[in-house]
Amino acid sequence: MNKRFGLVIDQERCIGCEACTVACKIENNSIGHWIQVETQKVPQKDTPSGQYPDLKLEWLPRLCNHCANPPCVDACPNEALVKREDGPVIYDQEKCDGCQVCVGACPYNVILYIQEKNTIEKCNLCVHRIDKGLEPFCVICCEGQAIYFGDLNDPNSVVSQKIASREAFQLKPEAGTNPSVYYCPPKPRRRL
């Protein structure tokens, strides 16, 4: 069976620091932020939901889901987006003409259109690193050690283990895209 590389992001360990955002931008020398850390249920970043002192503060880092059935790849008229056999959905900046069809096709709003160079940008799962046997840069820079990388097709991989043990979920399963990025929800509080 082919490998299917993916990520598991543990919301229980995510401290919303955005080191992943900074690390990704530096590693990929990008213009946009390919990972955007969303503070859930509130309009403003890093503000809790609820009323003092009964509050919640949870983060969800959003990035390309490297879907098994990627609508962006189907939509791109220029074959600038490619689904690799081992999982990553990557884009070719040379082939992209900035038409933005993929931006509209993506249910997750994680493909960025960069006006100044008239192309898209998005996470490519650090294929330049994983091809050398290294983990994506966000994984090794995560302050909370909340991001796991591995082969979703290998039941013994750390990602498969996390998914099995933690009720991990994918974003918008109804879109039928089958994302390769999973999230583990925060654990319920054990009150005094």
Place this chain on the structure above:
Amino acid sequence: MKETNEIKLVRTACPAHCGIDACGILAHVKGDRIIKLEPAEFPNKVDRRICLRGLSSLDITYHPDRLKYPMKRIGERGEGKFERISWDEAYEIIAEKFKEISDKYGWRSIGWVLGGPGAGTTKFGAYLRIASLTQSTRVSAWGYGDAGLPCGSRVIFGSQFPYMYLFGKFWQRNWPELLVVWGANPGESMPLQTMRKIMDAKENGTQIVVIDTRFTVTASKADEFLGLKPGTDSALALGLMNVIFQNELHNIEFIREHTNGPYLVRSDNGKILRGKDIGDKKADSYIIWEESSNSPKPVRRKNLQSASITGTYNVNGIECKPVFQLLKDLTQQYPPEKAAEITGVEANLIIKLAKKLGNTKNVTFFTYMGFTRTCHGDISLRGLCSVASVTGHVATSFSSGYLPAVLNWDPFLKAVPDRPSFHRLGILNLYEAVISGKPYPIKALWFAFINFLNQCVDCNKIIKEFYPKLEFIVQTELFMTPSARYADLLLPVCSFLEFSDFVSHPYPYVQLQQKVIEPLYESKSDVNIVAGLAEKLGYGDYFKGGEEAMIDMITDHSSLEGYNRETLGKGAMLLRALPEGGNFPLNFRTPSRKIELYAEQLVEDGQELPVYLPPIEAPITPGEKKYPLTFIQGHSRFRTHSMFSNVKSLLELNPEPIVEINSIDAKARNISDNDMVTVFNDRARTTLKARISDSVGPGVVNITEGWWIEQFKEGSVNHLTHDIINPVQNKIYEPNMHMNDVAVDIMKYKEGGK
């Protein structure tokens, strides 16, 4: 520059003032330029670490605004007009000025204001050494927020820090059943060394309680959050102990063995009863009431466990009570309902937590410096430590772990063994010394790794009363910071990638901060700057060999045998492990050599017990004061104090200062999210954007510290703060700045408004 494709890897360490996180950094160098930084390996893979600031360090090293050469002021102080001079000219000017001032007022009128060196050591040491050689004044920066904790810790544990007693075992990855994080936010200020461990512990079943005045990142991971009003921590501690004692959940054996709880105290004068008071030949011996013989006895190891810790006794006509009884009497004034009224924490939560603390075998308390940035922060710490002590949750020995590194500070603290060394002045005492010449006049200051005006209290006072009294100001800096503008002479210093230093963190490792590239422009390391001046002053011999020699000096200690520039050049090294099955006692260097629940030296101050004293300025009771809101300064993950405030990659994510205000307070003032608002008190006005956020409770507003003055529309955080000195802290150690004990009000911004 030589064209090359070859990438050289250099392992170094980030010494930023978050200090103990001390991330190991692997720098990729192409030619003479660093092209990438990544987290370096540690002997234990799980300890590999970097933060968003460390990742952004190249934006500092290669920042276009870096100071590039020595400069002399040509405009007014504060104007920021300078002209380029050579290093030799700079040294000449300093040497001449120092001579002139020392001839007139003595060398002690020249002070070295050393800020936070972070994890750096010899860059700090070099200044101590020159201060020691010249017998000038070392201005300690503990008082700029970090003196309250040592004050409290010195009283109760006899130690500068309470950490090893409270959470040393936690750092050795011994997970407790319950972890109480009190008044600290490691989620932002210590994410790698502490927050990761907190999450590891939680994954392994530890229940997490966070007590704070703000719902922080750390609080977001808590099983229970207790939100309390700023500066009321000791009332909460007394409330907790009230419940613990009412339910007899205190640990009597521990109190007898490790605290001064059983020692008898005279009711007439509050002094601890001594042998001489009852005619015992051991005049200084402490006295206990022995239950088995029902009589007073000088304390002995063998009679401790039969010591009474409660009751009132008549000893040779002197009425006495054990320390513990006095503490118990005090806590009786703080039943949970009363503690709830003062602190804002629900009584029922106080009761639940107290019972949990008393009924749980293994509890760890975690706190840090921020806990003590209110006027009586030292007592807050004593309160926390008292709760931990009466329940037996204080480590008195280690059975495993790593021996801490002891650095050889001798050559720096006392450069010439048989001659007096430098004078010492706390940074909050410096205000008076400069402005009114008390206790002695300070006429010239050298600021190093400190953004004094930005980070210290009461900016207007500094600008209007402090700076004008100084005849000469030197500053080493990377950038034209708000403080740098006031220097007479400005010296460009290296970023951490351009010089070497010894880094004794993170526990249980030591590291080498290795120079990755040659200093850019004409910048120099602090060590080399001091060495250059020392040459002019005739002390050149003491600095021969530069950074390397300093590193060799500071690592010259038996605890660091084998840890040197050569061995550390390869990577972080684990400290020596304690022998298996050993017992490494943690001593208490208090007068009684015990945990002092009762501090005899503070009887005349009325602070012998961890009493609750309300904040000095913060208005915790609504309608009580002219300015009804308490202003606090949390820490931001985007900055290390005022470092990184000008870094583009971080400003993209966090572009401007905001004040967090609770929805109730905002509504009462008709303030909406993103409105420009003015925070004000009698000292100043500070204008910035509002963020409506229940991360602060009603009555509290928060602006994270570190933003530079020019990043505000007007004012800044420290325009609002005050320089009130707590006399008890002054007596114990040195006075702290009370950045979280400040009263303000807030209104919508009006152009030119008052």
